Amino acid sequence: MAEKEKVFEIRDMDLYYGSFQALKKVNIDIYRHDVTALIGPSGCGKSTFLRSLNRMNDLVEGCRIEGKLLFDGEDFYGKDYDTIALRTKVGMVFQKPNPFPKSIYENLAYGPRLHGVKDRKKLDEIAERTLSQVGLWDEIKDRLGKSALGLSGGQAQRLCIARCLSVEPEVILMDEPTSALDPIATSKIEALIQELSKQYTIIIVTHNMQQAGRISDRTAFFFSGEILxxxxTRRLFTNPENPKTEEYITGRFG
Amino acid sequence: MRGKSLKVKETIIEKALFLCAAGSVTAVALITLFIFSSGYSVLRSYGPLNFIFGMDWSPVNGEYGILPLIAGTLEVTAGALILGVPAGIGCAVFLAEMAKERWAKLLKSAIELLAGIPSVVYGFFGLAIIVPAIRDWLLPAVQKIDPDVPASGFSVLAGAFVLGIMILPTIVSMSENAIRAVPLEFREASLALGADRRETITKVLVPAAKSGIFSSVILAMGRAVGETMAVLLITGNVPKVPTGPLDPAATLTGTIAMEMSYAGPEHQSALFAIGIVLFILIVILNSIALAVMKRFGGAV
Incomplete structure (x- = not known):
């Protein structure tokens, strides 16, 4: 099998919040069209790591990052790197469904408009395409003008994924996207993630071992700021090399 | 034994608190009753429509048309909003989103200090600085275009300027709270789509906080309509419908304050009737603000 293309290449990454070191010497490669799961106990740094991939940690005061971090071969923490372009290519879906308090349509038109799409027909197309991608089109096509706040949790999260797709990203970061959802909504999102992985590279933080096992191709186990x-994924779950990994995935701590 | 005495204490406290509450409600009710009963006679003899839409306010001749006063109040208020609302919202955005914590605190307390300055001091400030500034700098320029422009400097513009400053604390602190109350998730969602800070503020944060911001504007409007002393000192108090920002104007509140001391019985009743109009106006504005906040569940 041919060597897969690397999307992210992270070498010796250290991340500090003030004087606290949240990530230590993190090394990982993320491959195109893979679903990569980040697992580990609370506070291990997996969300922090995820959020540094589209520079959301820039919002946190006192956050400092060192090491070599490449996205598509470019240092995305470099001085001249365009953060906005990065965030356009690396989309994000959050733990709590967070549609804007606007109509469903406006939620989907927001991103494209930022990037200069003004034509109503094009925006309509984007809305239909993204909603179809997440399997919501038939459910809500008659109420695109209604507030997105009226959707159920699972629908809202799928809308957020559609919103993320509306700017045509390469990578989708997902921060525990199903932790606020019921089992049925969760299984729909999981199926969606697998479907999306044909076109997109997905990195997902999850607390749910079964979920990681079900949907991911590769898994990274974080423990107190390091990747142990x-x-x-199959290898890691069936035959972990590190005893800590085994303890964690078998539920002995976490 | 102890349980019983506790219970007695609690009953006493409860009754006392009830009395306090009842007292303030009664006071409001009595004031309302008093204003309405005092103003009623002129409304009946002069006719409510003549009163509200009459163009001539000259109590000496028995004419009690308050349209010029209503126009004066509305124009000064509108001017204050035009000047104060953008400045106030801009300031709120700056405090909530851009300023460093330390600066935000400093600026915020400075703005809250504005709320504590007695209004007569604002009036004096207007009288000593704004009115002369308009007279000496603005008017000479305008007179070249329109030689008939009133030359005193006492004007709608002066009133609007000072009122615009006076309503800042209301707008800034309420709007800032509303913007701060917008969940972090919206901000993150917007940035994650590749929006910059300006786009996030103008297209997500401010719209999400709009009910709180709107309420702050309505309350500020109430404040501007009700303001007396500052406006009285600087608008010139000429009961004619002002046709431009440099015209002098008389307001509802200013007229009551100035004329009450020498008014005869009928004139006095007319002044109370102005009070009724003001009262209703303020009640309407406050109910709109409350309804908006309730409806959209905006932060207060």
Missing amino acids: EAGD
Whole structure:
């Protein structure tokens, strides 16, 4: 099998919040069209790591990052790197569904408009395409003008994924996207993630071991700011190399 | 034994608090009753429509048309809003989104200090600085275009300027709270779509905080309509419908304050009737603000 293309290449990454070191010497490669799961106990740094991939940590005062971080071969923490272009290519879906308090349509038109799409027909197309991608089109096509706040949790999260797709990203970061959802909504999102992985590269933080096992190709196990083990998901779950990994995935702590 | 005495204490406290509450409600009710009963006689003899839409306010001749006063109040208020609302919202955005914590605190307390300055001091400020500034700098320029422009400097513009400053604290602190109350998730969602800070502020944060911001504007409007002393000192108090920002104007509140001391019985009743109009106006504005806040569940 041919060597897969690397989307992110992270080498010796250290991240500090003030004087606290949240990530230590993190090394990982993320491959195109893979679903990469980040697992580990609370506070291990996996969300922090995820949020540094589209520079959302820039919002946190006192956050400092060192190391070599490449996205498509470019240093995305470099001085001249365009953060906005990065965030356009690396979209994000959050833990709590967070549609804007606007209509469903406006939620989907917001991103494209930022990037200069003004033509109503094009925006209509984007809305239909993205909603179809997440399997919401038939459910809500008759109430695109209604507030997005009236959607159920699962629908709202799928709308957020559609919103993320509306700016045609390469990578989708997902920060525990199903932790606020019921099991049925969760299984829909999981199926969606697998579907999306054909076109997009997905990195997902999850607390749910079964979820990581079900949907991911590769898994990285974070523990107190370090990646203790990373690799093929099936291998990691069936035959972990690190005893800590085994303890965690079998539920002995976490 | 102890339980019983506790219970007695609690009953006493409860009754006392009830009395306090009842007292303030009664006071409001009595004031309302008093204003309405005092103003009623002129409304009946002069006719409410003549009163509200009459163009001539000259109590000496028995004419009690308050349209010029209503126009004066509305124009000064509108001017204050035009000047104060953009400045106030801009300031709120700056405090909530841009200023460093330390600066935000400093600026905020400075703005809250504005709320504590007695209004007569604002009036004096207007009288000593704004009115002469308009007279000496603005008017000479305008007179070249329109030689008939009133030359005193006492004007709608002066009143609007000072009122615009006076309503800042209301707008800034309420709007800032509303913007701060917008969940972090909206901000993150917007940035994650590749929006910059300006786009996030103008297209997500401010719209999400709009009910709070709108309420602050309505309350500020109430404040501007009700303001007396500052306006009285600087608008010139000429009961004629002002046709431009440099015209002098008389307001509802200013007229009551100035004329009450020498008014005869009928004139006095007319002044109370102005009070009724003001009262209703303020009640309407406050109910709009409350309704908007309730409806959209905006932060107060």
